[in-house]
Amino acid sequence: MFPPGAGPFPFLPGHREHGCGRVPCPDVAHATTADGARIWYDGDGDGDPVLLLPGQSLDSRMWGPLATDLAARHRVILMDNRGTGRSEDGAETDYSTALFARDALAVLTAQGIDRAHVYGFSMGGRIAQVLATLAPDRIGALVLAATGPGGTEEVPRSEAANEALRTVSTPAGRAALTELFFTPDWVRDHAELVESVTPSNSRRSQRRHFIASTDHRGWDLLPRITAPTLVLHGGDDALTPPENAHRIAGRVPDARVRIFDGARHGVHLEARPAASDTVLDFLAQNPLD
Template sequence: MSHAIAADSARIHYTALGSGGDPLLLLSGQSLDHRMWAGVDTALARRHRVILLDARGTGGSDTPEPPDGAAGYTTRLFADDALAVLDALGIGRAHVYGFSMGGRVAQVLAAMAPERVGALVLGSTGPGGTLEAARPPEATRALRRAASPEGRDAVADLFFTPAWGGAHPGIVASILPANTRHAQRLHYAASSGHDAEGLLGAIRAPTLVLHGGDDLLTPAANAGILADRIPGARVHIFPGARHGYLHEARPEADGAVLDFLAAHPLAAAPPGVPEALSP
């Protein structure tokens, strides 16, 4: 098991798949570890060196208390942890694909460290703050009850249509909370405290925004909000898919990501980013 050491000495677990192609960092959703990418990661690794990490509080990573007595973690803290993983692997620059809360982390990473990010893929995510198109109250209630059996069933229905989820129980299990209730609260604070209003316009990475058309957990209107504020961003909506489009809309979703990354290789640096940086 490989670990990077974060600035506060927390151990961040990571693993890598594939041996060739541009590096691609995958950032998981709230309270989910790297297993949520099962199948997607191997598909992407056919063309990329895929790096998966467990955000602090999940999987094989440590769960330290928040710094300075804060109520929870922050997306900036998670972004710093992601950079620690890239540093541990000696990767100067990588594509980044963030899902749900991982997409919020990816926004911060692309804005604060543009020289480290090639192409950016934002899946099932939103900008937070006053820009966010809010989820309906019943979705929030389900998320808060995720630790209970009833809450897990409700969260599963928010991710996938019932017929698809019933036919793929292993995938459903991979998107249920993978940490303790205390760590879930720390993650919830990070996601709910995210506000990218002042960051989105600073993102220079080529950006693809992906979203399920029937997503209630993060309503699809957020895809347009992000694309309107990130220069040059493109949007791809998967009609009929819910929050977990990356599984339910395969292989279309895999193809959309791979085609976008192929069109924006790391050798072509975005404006203001030195091409000399090595991946």
């Protein structure tokens, strides 16, 4: 799929430059959903497949070098949630985590993948909760990072954090979001990755994503998850307080929890490589076959 010698995911974090330069680009792979939306996906690596579900208003760039870490042992499937990156909005106007979960299934089906591990980050973790109960026979192991159960059972974020999400299209909102994701020292040393957590969708789509995440109700779903589950969280996450990791693990049978002290919301990058190694070890303990 990639040019010889390019290595895994050569277009991360700047994959929007690939192909024709239009969004969505007709020269790359898309899965078509029930309402006709074309959902972009790509993949690389060998081994048990792992589907990566991005966070609210983010596209697959957000995974950065983590995708390459996992591709050392797995076939890693990247996708852009509808309305972000190179995926279309579709005709469905009422966005929900259930709708996004059905989109994820369409991506797996388009690639002929019967079962895959699933790694969801933030809102992607909410989508993964739905996916694991919607199609349990198609899910291997489940990784839920920096996410919560939603509803009144979730330990809420501050109003300042909500305001950052609502105003993310403004310079002040983007600056606030960066501070919620990463410590200043990490930003200074990894400036090239900060853009990866910049929303890539329109203001209309940002509102739809915000509503979908806010309206998620996973509390009653969690005990129905049968997949082996790993819950990851940053100990200093103010966007999704870390108490939510323990709330989720207390509801999912036999779930494991790993808290990375000092990391904020972007635990998948800020706590790397330890976070990547934790996921790789967990998947190795729970092979698809």
